[in-house]
Amino acid sequence: MAKHWADFQYEIYLNGMTGAVPRLPTDLTRLEELAEHRLGPGPVGYVAGSAGEGSTARANRAALDRRRIVPRMLRDVQERDLSVEVLGRALPAPLALAPVGTISIMHPDAESAVARAAAAHGVPYVLSSASSTPMEQVAEEMGDAERWFQLYWGKDREVTRSFLGRAKAAGFTVLVVTLDTPMMAWRPRDLDQAYLPFLHGVGTANYFTDPAFRAGLAQPVHEDPNAAVRHFLGLFGDASHTWPDLAFLREHWDGPIVLKGVLHPDDARLAADAGMDGVVVSNHGGRQVAGSVAAADALPGVAAAVGDRLTVLFDSGVRTGADVFKALALGARAVLLGRPYVYGLGLDGQAGVEHVIRCALAEFDLTLALSGHATPATVTADDLTETPI
Numbered sequence: 001m002a003k004h005w006a007d008f009q010y011e012i013y014l015n016g017m018t019g020a021v022p023r024l025p026t027d028l029t030r031l032e033e034l035a036e037h038r039l040g041p042g043p044v045g046y047v048a049g050s051a052g053e054g055s056t057a058r059a060n061r062a063a064l065d066r067r068r069i070v071p072r073m074l075r076d077v078q079e080r081d082l083s084v085e086v087l088g089r090a091l092p093a094p095l096a097l098a099p100v101g102t103i104s105i106m107h108p109d110a111e112s113a114v115a116r117a118a119a120a121h122g123v124p125y126v127l128s129s130a131s132s133t134p135m136e137q138v139a140e141e142m143g144d145a146e147r148w149f150q151l152y153w154g155k156d157r158e159v160t161r162s163f164l165g166r167a168k169a170a171g172f173t174v175l176v177v178t179l180d181t182p183m184m185a186w187r188p189r190d191l192d193q194a195y196l197p198f199l200h201g202v203g204t205a206n207y208f209t210d211p212a213f214r215a216g217l218a219q220p221v222h223e224d225p226n227a228a229v230r231h232f233l234g235l236f237g238d239a240s241h242t243w244p245d246l247a248f249l250r251e252h253w254d255g256p257i258v259l260k261g262v263l264h265p266d267d268a269r270l271a272a273d274a275g276m277d278g279v280v281v282s283n284h285g286g287r288q289v290a291g292s293v294a295a296a297d298a299l300p301g302v303a304a305a306v307g308d309r310l311t312v313l314f315d316s317g318v319r320t321g322a323d324v325f326k327a328l329a330l331g332a333r334a335v336l337l338g339r340p341y342v343y344g345l346g347l348d349g350q351a352g353v354e355h356v357i358r359c360a361l362a363e364f365d366l367t368l369a370l371s372g373h374a375t376p377a378t379v380t381a382d383d384l385t386e387t388p389i
């Protein structure tokens with residue numbers, strides 16, 4: 001019998017025979033509370049926090065919760081294959097780890113631990129531009145495992161060009177360009193604590209190691225780190241970009257490009273017209289536009305508009321295997337998992353991230369099987385019903 005992700009369930013019960021229970025909860029929605037309890041208020045506040053009064057983050061969860069799976073019976077789900085092709089890459093399951101910046105605030109092993117955990121399970125890791133570890137080091141941790149690079153498309157073209165060249169050379173295959181964060185939104189939880197990791201130089205590793213970035217500094221980084229941070233803050237985001245500017249990225253990246261943060265079907269069409277390969281339907285985990293549409297509510301419209309032209313990915317609110325299933329049913333090809341793995345990292349380093357990946361995929365495998373599917377390919381809108389709230 002083929003190995004299934006669901007086998008993690010038996011592994012846990014078997015380990016229990018010797019008295020061992022999992023070090024972290026297997027209900028991944030419980031990680032946030034545990035992290036709040038065990039880790040400092042600044043870092044957890046930064047990760048858990050969102051824009052405004054938090055209604056967008058809550059709406060993300062509600063939009064998934066409102067959709068309910070309608071399981072089908074007697075459809076031979078004994079042997080299952082969760083693998084999917086995404087942007088020409090063969091993935092073991094429709095899951096990747098979302099780009100999350102500044103994660104050394106959660107654990108000193110930071111991106112290295114996440115990279116090793118992702119590589120151990122063949123799950124792609126989307127490395128943030130605002131990584132606390134240089135991209136080359138992350139690449140080294142991953143060997144030939146699948147890795148994608150997330151670009152914060154800032155003001156300095158030379159830095160952007162340099163990042164793309166470095167990412168390519170380091171074996172990152174897909175470029176994920178985040179459009180929804182040319183500036184940080186109003187985030188009361190961080191504002192109330194006056195907590196912003198970059199001001200302490202966290203999340204600047206790709207920049208501080210970059211020749212084009214350094215060329216813009218009057219003094220070397222180590223001689224005047226504050227000036228380097230100020231320079232970083234000055235060029236990090238650029239709110240003046242428009243659709244035609246994507247030609248620059250298309251010209252300097254010869255692999256797939258995915259635009260992250262697309263919620264309107266017309267923006268998805270513009271992405272296709274601009275020669276992009278995919279979109280991530282995302283509201284940045286509710287961290288940007290307070291009051292914005294829930295990502296899962298935007299997903300079907302985007303999938304209907306461009307599903308035949310672009311690869312549609314999804315994030316914002318995914319916490320369980322059932323959520324992964326629902327996102328596929330709403331039109332996503334694969335999902336990005338965000339906060340849960342960051343809490344896993346904070347609570348137990350690499351092992352914590354592996355725990356989160358294995359729980360999410362075991363639960364997805366079981367949800368798929370128990371709903372009557374042996375592969376993600378057969379999941380459609382017909383598998384869901386919507387209950388009013």
Ligand SMILES: Cc1cc2nc3c(=O)[nH]c(=O)nc-3n(C[C@H](O)[C@H](O)[C@H](O)COP(=O)(O)O)c2cc1C
Nearest residue numbers: 047098099100101128178284285316317318338339
């Ligand atoms: C602490 C934190 C940092 C993030 N940093 C980035 C980033 O550097 N680049 C990016 O594109 N998205 C970033 N995101 C957004 C995630 O990629 C993803 O869209 C979001 O976490 C999805 O929401 P969820 O975690 O609630 O499911 C960040 C999210 C969090 C929570």
Ligand SMILES: O=C(O)C(=O)c1ccccc1
Nearest residue numbers: 100101102130181203287
């Ligand atoms: O905090 C975020 O949501 C985010 O996207 C970000 C941006 C820059 C650096 C680190 C994280």
